[in-house]
Amino acid sequence: MKKAPNIILVGPMGAGKTTIGRLLSQAMGKEFYDLDKVIEDNAGADIPWIFEREGEDGFRKRETQALSSLVQSDKENCVLATGGGIVMRDENRSILNDGSVVVYLYASVSQQLYRTSKSSHRPLLQTGDPKATLRKLFEVRDPLYREVATLVVETDARHPKSVANKVLDAIKRHLNTETSIS
Numbered sequence: 001m002k003k004a005p006n007i008i009l010v011g012p013m014g015a016g017k018t019t020i021g022r023l024l025s026q027a028m029g030k031e032f033y034d035l036d037k038v039i040e041d042n043a044g045a046d047i048p049w050i051f052e053r054e055g056e057d058g059f060r061k062r063e064t065q066a067l068s069s070l071v072q073s074d075k076e077n078c079v080l081a082t083g084g085g086i087v088m089r090d091e092n093r094s095i096l097n098d099g100s101v102v103v104y105l106y107a108s109v110s111q112q113l114y115r116t117s118k119s120s121h122r123p124l125l126q127t128g129d130p131k132a133t134l135r136k137l138f139e140v141r142d143p144l145y146r147e148v149a150t151l152v153v154e155t156d157a158r159h160p161k162s163v164a165n166k167v168l169d170a171i172k173r174h175l176n177t178e179t180s181i182s
Ligand SMILES: Nc1ncnc2c1ncn2[C@@H]1O[C@H](COP(=O)(O)OP(=O)(O)O)[C@@H](O)[C@H]1O
Pocket: 011, 012, 013, 014, 015, 016, 017, 018, 019, 020, 081, 115, 116, 118, 155, 158, 159, 160, 163
């Protein structure tokens, strides 16, 4: 029998990947992984510490390693929330494109800013002007999210539960179309 595809969430910081991923996994009865948490568990240190000691490059190496071992480890039936920079490496985009259902959670820059402002755990946003940083990252990354996405779901002005339901409906519709006889 065909394996159930993994569901992978991509999108910018503050799109709600971690929050929606957890809700979605519960609703679908799938196991949930947050890639940032996997990286932290593997490193025995948190993300700000990794950025401080190893720089962004060190973090990206760990991120690719965690992604490839999770997705290529024959894991099935899981929901994976990635970090916002996952699409930056070609190698990562190839892994994402290899049989998973990839959902791009879209959020406007102002929503990203609002939702990330309560936490200081994102090293890339510890700048004088986080809005300008988010805008620059969005310009580079939005086309890459769209390149890997199977589905795009808008999250602005929606409660997390409502976003999760919208994602669920979009996945069901996608899988039904994929398996129906034309
Ligand atoms: N649809 C939403 N509406 C309002 N707040 C949200 C929504 N999705 C996530 N949040 C909140 O935004 C913050 C960042 O969410 P998170 O899931 O960590 O985003 P990401 O993993 O994409 O960076 C959290 O405080 C979360 O509760």
